[in-house]
């Protein structure tokens with residue numbers, strides 16, 4: 001058996017030495033394919049657009065557990081801010097440094113080592129690995145799921161290896177995520193001299209009270225699993241250099257992070273309604289980067305939480321906070337939860353994780369596999 005695959009540290013280091021800043025693959029998927037094939041997985045490599053993806057599966061019949069993850073990473077930023085080469089996979093004092101250490105090459109390595117160390121007698125284990133999570137996410141998980149659906153490979157449950165732990169490994173599992181919607185509002189008035197307002201129509205005087213009404217509105221009070229939805233005005237732009245000119249146009253942008261009480265359609269409708277009394281002709285452009293979703297706690301989440309608690313002694317909190325992830329796509333097909341390393345340093349300079357944590361995560365993933373496939 002390959003030593004790299006059974007030792008999560010060696011595999012994590014090998015992955016981190018590949019420069020896979022989205023959309024580059026940097027050799028990560030070829031490396032994974034070779035290791036997975038050695039472990040008895042059937043690997044299908046799928047390229048969509050300029051993105052490399054792979055699906056690997058082992059076993060047949062029975063329960064089907066999938067691990068989903070991404071090999072791409074965000075750029076390192078200025079390298080002088082790093083203590084070590086962001087693509088060096090260097091270990092110092094038991095800490096592994098480099099881009100992707102916690103988000104999420106470390107977790108991929110931990111899951112593969114868990115599969116390598118599991119005697120699989122029942123069921124199916126699969127991995128859905130994309131190279132497009134940190135980018136547009138259009139040629140990755142979305143297309144992989146279409147392919148999986150067409151080929152009868154949708155799992156019974158999916159664990160996404162995002163770094164969900166907050167302070168201690170095992171403290172948090174994400175069972176849903178809020179949705180995110182951005183909107184741009186343009187109000188057109190009539191330009192004029194500020195001394196003769198009766199001859200003009202000031203769009204700022206329409207925009208400001210409309211924004212005030214939006215900001216003052218309480219979208220909801222939260223739910224059992226979600227925080228209250230929140231609207232933040234992110235920009236108000238007029239760009240008027242003159243002090244005696246009423247401008248012709250005023251623009252604002254806002255972002256709404258919303259729970260499962262709302263969706264793109266309902267929020268768009270609400271924005272139109274709240275704008276109407278102030279500026280019935282306002283232009284409203286909405287972009288929803290992900291709807292809210294929730295995997296209702298049940299048997300599968302209990303198995304995941306139980307495995308974490310057995311391995312760490314911590315009963316994880318089921319949470320829905322934070323930004324969006326590819327789990328939003330997977331949730332359209334099957335129940336999904338996210339669980340991985342402590343994410344404090346993700347996307348930062350000196351991203352790092354303790355080697356002991358990668359090994360502990362591998363042990364947890366092994367317990368998860370065993371509880372699903374027994």
Ligand SMILES: [Zn+2]
Nearest residue numbers: 103104133162
């Ligand atoms: Zn990630």
